[in-house]
Amino acid sequence: MISDLSLTERAGLPDALRVLVTxxxxxxxxxxxxxxxxVQFWLERHLMFRKLLSMLxxxxxxxxxxxxxxxxxxxxxxxxxxxxxxxxxxxxxxEDSHYFPRLVSLDTRLERGFEILxxxxxxxxxxxxxxxxxxxxxxxxxxxxxxxxxETQLAKFQTLLNRHLTDEEEIIVPVILKTGFDG
Numbered sequence: 795m796i797s798d799l800s801l802t803e804r805a806g807l808p809d810a811l812r813v814l815v816t817x818x819x820x821x822x823x824x825x826x827x828x829x830x831x832x833v834q835f836w837l838e839r840h841l842m843f844r845k846l847l848s849m850l851x852x853x854x855x856x857x858x859x860x861x862x863x864x865x866x867x868x869x870x871x872x873x874x875x876x877x878x879x880x881x882x883x884x885x886x887x888x889e890d891s892h893y894f895p896r897l898v899s900l901d902t903r904l905e906r907g908f909e910i911l912x913x914x915x916x917x918x919x920x921x922x923x924x925x926x927x928x929x930x931x932x933x934x935x936x937x938x939x940x941x942x943x944x945e946t947q948l949a950k951f952q953t954l955l956n957r958h959l960t961d962e963e964e965i966i967v968p969v970i971l972k973t974g975f976d977g
Contacts, residue, residue, distance in 0.1 A: 799910050801917040801954050807961050811907040814968030828971045836966065839885055840959045846878040847952055854945035857938065864938045875929040879922055886915045893977070897966060900973045907965040914958045921951045 799808070809816075823829055853870050856862040890912060898908045928944040969975065 801914045801958055804957065804961075806957075807907065807910075807964060811904060811910075812964060813903060814901065814972060815964040818968040818971050820964075820967075823967055823971065826971045828974045832975060832977050833967050833970050836970075837963065839881075840963065843878065843882055843885070843955065843959065846874055846881075847948065847955060850874055850878065851945065851948045851952065854941055854948060857941050858945060864936075864941075867938075867941070868933055871929055872933055875925070879926055882918070883922065886918065890915055893966075897969050897975065900975060901969050904965055904969065907961075911958070911962055911965065914961075918954065918958060921947075921954060925951055 806812075818826065823833065826833075850871070853862065853867060853874070857864060857867040894908050894912065898905055925944075925947050928940075928947045932940040932944050
């Protein structure tokens with residue numbers, strides 16, 4: 795059971811699952827001959843998710859601090875929250891159905907790590923649903939008092955998303971670098 799390593803509880807991966815990232819530390823990735831293509835694409839997607847979430851938070855804080863009008867805020871919320879939710883959901887679907895099953899076969903020592911990542915995706919789905927509900931509350935209520943609860947939801951989610959993305963990178967990127975997997 796991986797409950798002790800749930801997304802909401804863990805501070806990082808156990809050493810047994812960091813075997814490849816110890817071999818291929820993050821600071822060496824860009825210089826690795828297999829860095830381009832799949833690895834670069836994967837890391838860029840993760841960076842996009844981090845930036846979109848940060849933008850959503852910055853916008854919510856600006857609206858709360860009245861540095862952005864509610865009328866200016868809501869179209870941005872609709873556009874960027876929709877983009878974030880759809881892209882992250884699609885990204886996880888492709889990982890779960892296509893990439894993870896293929897990558898786990900390349901280094902079976904990391905099988906438990908892929909189970910953890912899959913479990914993360916289910917936990918993240920619940921947070922995405924909560925986030926979508928909170929965003930829709932803002933958009934449908936036409937009430938700027940709903941922004942505070944939405945911003946709180948974003949702050950909670952950011953911690954979990956960063957934990958997941960970092961752990962995913964530490965499992966997947968070294969496998970791709972080591973094997974030359976190209977998707």
